[in-house]
Structure formats: structure tokens, C-alpha cells
Amino acid sequence: MSQQPPAHPFGEPPQGSPTSPTAPQHGWTPAPLSDGSRPSVGARSPASTEPGAPLGGPALRSVNIDEFAPPRSRLPLLVTVVVLVIAALIWGATLLRPASSAVSAPSPSASPTTKSSASGLPFLSPDERFSGRWEIVDHRWTDSGLEVEITLAAERGPVNYSFIAFNNAGVDATESTAGSEQPQFSGQPIPSGQKESGWLFFPIERGPATIILATSGGNQMSALPVSG
Numbered sequence: 001m002s003q004q005p006p007a008h009p010f011g012e013p014p015q016g017s018p019t020s021p022t023a024p025q026h027g028w029t030p031a032p033l034s035d036g037s038r039p040s041v042g043a044r045s046p047a048s049t050e051p052g053a054p055l056g057g058p059a060l061r062s063v064n065i066d067e068f069a070p071p072r073s074r075l076p077l078l079v080t081v082v083v084l085v086i087a088a089l090i091w092g093a094t095l096l097r098p099a100s101s102a103v104s105a106p107s108p109s110a111s112p113t114t115k116s117s118a119s120g121l122p123f124l125s126p127d128e129r130f131s132g133r134w135e136i137v138d139h140r141w142t143d144s145g146l147e148v149e150i151t152l153a154a155e156r157g158p159v160n161y162s163f164i165a166f167n168n169a170g171v172d173a174t175e176s177t178a179g180s181e182q183p184q185f186s187g188q189p190i191p192s193g194q195k196e197s198g199w200l201f202f203p204i205e206r207g208p209a210t211i212i213l214a215t216s217g218g219n220q221m222s223a224l225p226v227s228g
Contacts, residue, residue, distance in 0.1 A: 120151065123213055123222035131156045132190070134213055136224050137197065145203040146226065147179045148211065152196050158189035160216035165202035165226075167209050176200040 120135030132154040139148040152161060163176040178184055179199025190196055202211070207228035213221050 125221055126219045130159045132159055139226055141206045147201050149199050154190040154192055154194055157192040160189045162214045162216055163200055164212040165209055167204045167207050169207055174202050174204055176202055
């Protein structure tokens with residue numbers, strides 16, 4: 001007894017329905033392509049595109065960020081060249097300078113002076129034209145006042161001079177007169193390099209005092225103390 005094929009659960013499917021494709025006939029082969037090759041299922045030739053090229057457009061050249069950098073300044077190079085040129089000129093001038101010019105001659109003094117060998121305190125006239133040294137060599141007190149021996153030496157002369165004394169406890173100044181001892185001051189200007197010594201008398205009370213060396217016009221040049 002022969003078996004019957006099972007019936008379709010929903011009846012006979014219609015002819016040509018997609019649910020039952022017709023099997024190819026025995027011996028059928030697919031038609032060859034126009035270039036003679038056989039089709040390959042699942043294998044596609046990738047499109048040849050360059051990196052960075054948009055789809056469907058021409059390929060763009062690669063861009064380097066250094067192309068957008070600002071141009072380099074030539075100022076440092078120019079400064080370096082100028083400095084080297086100046087240094088070369090200075091070096092060349094140093095080599096070409098005569099050796100004799102390297103030794104500078106001593107500058108002459110504005111006003112030649114004759115130095116005195118006298119010791120004592122320096123003095124200078126108010127107009128800075130005359131200078132020298134002076135000192136109190138000796139002094140003694142008497143009932144009438146003070147007698148002193150003074151040495152005056154002129155370095156830049158001629159030096160015109162006068163002497164004034166006062167007691168430190170008072171304010172009254174007294175001019176000098178000739179002392180009782182020898183030598184005596186001549187009262188004449190002292191030339192440069194010369195000196196004079198002499199005794200002077202000041203009628204002041206005994207005690208610490210100050211003797212002032214002044215110009216002949218009374219302008220102070222220096223002062224020395226005397227003990228009482």
C-alpha cells in the first residue's frame with residue numbers, strides 16, 4: 001500500500017507562489033559575465049580611496065601645521081651680526097694703537113706748589129688760593145694774658161695772615177700784639193715754601209682758649225686750642 005504525501009495544512013499553495021520556489025532544472029548553469037569571469041557571492045572589490053579624501057570627490061593633499069606658523073624674525077640674526085662687527089672693530093683698533101699711547105703722561109698741576117717740611121695743622125684760605133701749615137710751638141700764661149710762639153709755613157703763597165684769640169668761657173675775641181720774646185713775626189706775606197715763627201701776646205683771662213689763624217682781612221682759615 002503506497003503512502004500519500006502530507007497535505008498542506010492550509011490547502012494547496014498556488015502555482016508560482018514565492019513560498020515554493022521552482023527548483024532549477026537538471027544541468028542548468030548560470031550565464032557567464034561579460035568579461036568572462038564567474039560571479040563571486042559575498043566578495044566585493046573595495047573602492048580605492050585615499051586617506052582624507054571625501055567620498056565622491058578628488059583626493060586632497062596632506063596639510064602640515066608648520067605651514068600656518070608665522071614667518072621667523074631676522075632681527076636676532078641682524079643683532080648678532082652687528083655685535084660681531086663692533087667687537088671686531090674694537091679688537092682691530094686695540095691692535096693698531098701705538099704702544100706709546102698706552103702710557104698716559106702725568107697731567108700737569110693746575111698751579112705748581114712748593115711743599116713745606118713744616119709740621120702742624122693744614123690751613124686753606126677761603127678762596128682756596130693759599131694754603132700751608134701752622135702750629136703752636138710754645139705758650140705761657142702771665143698776669144696780663146697769654147703769650148704764644150707760633151710757626152707758620154706757606155705751601156701756596158704768598159700767605160697774608162693775622163691772629164685772634166678768645167677765652168672759651170667768653171665770647172670776646174682779642175687781636176694779637178707783639179710778644180715779649182724773640183723771634184717776632186715780620187707781618188709781611190709769606191712766600192711759597194717759606195715759613196716764619198714768632199711770639200704773640202693776647203690780653204685774655206687765663207683758662208682754656210682758642211687761637212684763630214685768619215687772613216689779613218680777618219677771614220678765618222684755621223684754629224688751634226690752648227690749655228689753661
